[in-house]
Structure formats: C-alpha cells, structure tokens
Amino acid sequence: MRIVLVGPPGAGKGTQAAFLAENLSIPHISTGDIFRANISQGTPLGQQAQEYMRAGQLVPDEVTIGMAKDRMAEADAASGFLLDGFPRNIAQAEALDGVLEERSQKLDAVLDLEVPEEEVVKRIAGRRICRSDSSHVFHAQYSPPKQDGVCDVCGGELYQRDDDREETVRKRLAVYHSETEPIIDHYKRQDLVTTISALGEVSEVTERAMQALETARDSVSD
Structure with missing residues (x-):
C-alpha cells in the first residue's frame, strides 16, 4: 500500500507510522529521516538543505520533493510506503501526484489523525x-x-523544551491549519481520506488505523 499520514503536531503520527509500517511490511518514510540521511551522506540535495537550515531559512519545496522522490525510488519502497510529514502543503501534494503518475502508481489511502486542539496543547505542553x-x-x-x-x-x-511551550505549540498549530490541513481537501477530492480519532491508548489508535486501511485496501481491490 501507498499511504500518506496526516495530522496536527501531537497527534502521534510518528508512533502510529512506525507500528503501521511494521504491520504492513512497508517502509516508514518521514521527512526528518530523509533530511538527516541526505545531510549525513552529503548528497547534493542534503548540502542544499543544510545551507538553508544553517541560514535559519525554510528548505524550499523543490529540495524536499527531490529528497522524497529519491527515497520512494529505493528498492524497499517498490511495493509501497507510508509517508509521514510529506506532503506538508498543496505544492508538495501536487508534486507527489505527479511523481506517482510518472511511475504509473497511485496512493491507496490518506489517513487523517484527528485530535482536538486543546488536547494537542495539553499533550505537547505537558512534556518534560x-x-x-x-x-x-x-x-x-x-x-x-x-x-x-x-x-x-x-x-x-x-x-x-522551548518548542513544547504553549505559545509555540499554538503557533505550530496555526501553521498546520494554514499550510498542511488544505491537503486533506485535496485528497478528499480523490476519495482517499479516512479520518480516525487519535484519542485513547496507542494500541487503540493503531487498531482503528489498521481497520481503516483494510477498508481502503478492500475498496481498491473491488
């Protein structure tokens, strides 16, 4: 399966992505991991990303897209992957559509982890x-x-941590709502989105997610 995982900061995407990828025997491809890999390996894209990061600037979409495209082309992703943190905005979502179309592939599901905003603040701001x-x-x-x-x-x-302070969390949520949340509507138009509650025990959320993905897989095969 080819899956995109979406949700606000504090929704538990990383935790769920690891469990789901293992259960489905597909690689978990996170933006953080591909950035670190490219930078540590000194790839041209990694060098570009590092220059922007050192200057305190956002890494341009084309660099992020290039890294994700290279990672999805690796052998372990031939039969599927789970994307976590990419695409982060409409431009990246449209680029992903184009990459998959070039390869005669398509997404099977977009899993939207839903958490009330105040719960997100409570989860992150309470970390020590x-x-x-x-x-x-x-x-x-x-x-x-x-x-x-x-x-x-x-x-x-x-x-x-400074990143975990309430005012910072609320700023991160505002960025999520303005930049990332619109990709949910983008994928709803493709009839790919399933929204599940990310409240409760980790195992309960994983079970909901697996059931949603099973349903998505069955609908694709019908």
Whole structure:
C-alpha cells in the first residue's frame, strides 16, 4: 500500500507510522529521516538543505520533493510506503501526484489523525525532558515523575523544551491549519481520506488505523 499520514503536531503520527509500517511490511518514510540521511551522506540535495537550515531559512519545496522522490525510488519502497510529514502543503501534494503518475502508481489511502486542539496543547505542553538523557521523557499529567522536576531513571533535571511551550505549540498549530490541513481537501477530492480519532491508548489508535486501511485496501481491490 501507498499511504500518506496526516495530522496536527501531537497527534502521534510518528508512533502510529512506525507500528503501521511494521504491520504492513512497508517502509516508514518521514521527512526528518530523509533530511538527516541526505545531510549525513552529503548528497547534493542534503548540502542544499543544510545551507538553508544553517541560514535559519525554510528548505524550499523543490529540495524536499527531490529528497522524497529519491527515497520512494529505493528498492524497499517498490511495493509501497507510508509517508509521514510529506506532503506538508498543496505544492508538495501536487508534486507527489505527479511523481506517482510518472511511475504509473497511485496512493491507496490518506489517513487523517484527528485530535482536538486543546488536547494537542495539553499533550505537547505537558512534556518534560531529562537534561542528562533526552530519551527519558515524562508528562506532567499523563506520566509524571515521582519527584517533581527530577528524572525517575537517572536523577537528572527535567525541563520543558522551548518548542513544547504553549505559545509555540499554538503557533505550530496555526501553521498546520494554514499550510498542511488544505491537503486533506485535496485528497478528499480523490476519495482517499479516512479520518480516525487519535484519542485513547496507542494500541487503540493503531487498531482503528489498521481497520481503516483494510477498508481502503478492500475498496481498491473491488
């Protein structure tokens, strides 16, 4: 299957993408991963991206599209892939349509993870990260440390990243609504979108997502 995963920051896209890709035996292709891979390998696209990033500028769509196109052409993506973080706007969605058309391929489904805005703010703004080891993550409400401000694992100081502050989260959500959310209507016109609730336990969301994808696969095969 060829799938695009869409949802606001804090919807759990990365977590769900990993589970879904494993269940479906297709690669999980995230924008962050392809950026890091191209930069670490010193590819021409990676060098271009790094120049923009060092200057504090957004990486142009054509560079992001080029990286995604190269990644989708790799052998492990021949029978399908799950895109996470791409396309991020209408221009990228239209470019993806063109790439797939050139290859006589098409998307099978666009999975829209729906989360109320206040829940997104609560999820992200409540995160607390250990300064000693950033893999130690807590949440002020959902998984609080035994002692306020202290990591249960190593005793390091817990802090709130600037990106996780409420005002920053609300700005990120505004960008999502203005730039990324319109691709949902783009794909609705192609009858590809299934919206599922991303509330509840991770396993419950995964089950909903798998059921939605099974339904999408059945409709394609009919």
